């Protein structure tokens with residue numbers, strides 16, 4: 001189940017399933033200082049929004065969270081994940097997932113329709129090992145960036161135990177809104193995700209949430225440890241949606257180990 005917090009100048013959605021030794025959230029477009037197409041909670045510097053409004057949104061968010069920075073990657077719709085051992089100076093690492101095992105180092109990804117996924121990675125005795133923030137549009141979903149990221153963390157920390165881990169799927173485009181070309185739909189079907197594809201009136205619809213659940217289940221995550229916001233950025237009000245309007249802001253998904 002997801003809850004809303006408006007204590008920050010930027011509205012935050014968070015999962016009640018999250019453990020008490022992490023902080024996390026998904027921002028929305030509802031509150032904040034941006035205006036027009038970027039209204040109101042835009043947190044991207046790269047979409048043409050007024051930098052002073054973006055700065056006010058970031059200052060308000062970080063102030064309310066009580067942290068100095070949230071490190072972001074330079075997202076390129078790939079499947080590479082990068083380790084963050086200390087806060088990054090700007091969006092300097094090309095990656096679509098970040099992970100850290102350092103308490104107090106906050107990481108995040110920006111999205112507008114693509115799927116943000118936050119991971120709590122724990123060992124068999126439920127000890128917190130690491131956290132990850134993953135950005136998956138169709139390329140990341142088809143390339144299984146979730147498995148790539150989980151694999152990278154597991155190489156460093158072999159004791160990571162999937163049945164003890166948790167995943168939070170943030171607001172993103174839903175399976176009734178996400179029209180894709182027939183070629184792409186066929187690629188997903190051929191890759192074992194046929195259950196995530198609908199063929200409707202000659203259109204192909206892709207459900208990224210179903211793809212993510214299938215991938216997490218294959219990794220060994222338990223269904224009770226996967227929480228889906230089930231809020232569509234395109235057909236629910238209060239979110240940035242690239243498909244609805246390409247001139248738009250970005251939502252932030254963030255997580256850190258306390």
Ligand SMILES: [Zn+2]
Pocket residue numbers: 173174175176177232233234235236
């Ligand atoms: Zn929708």
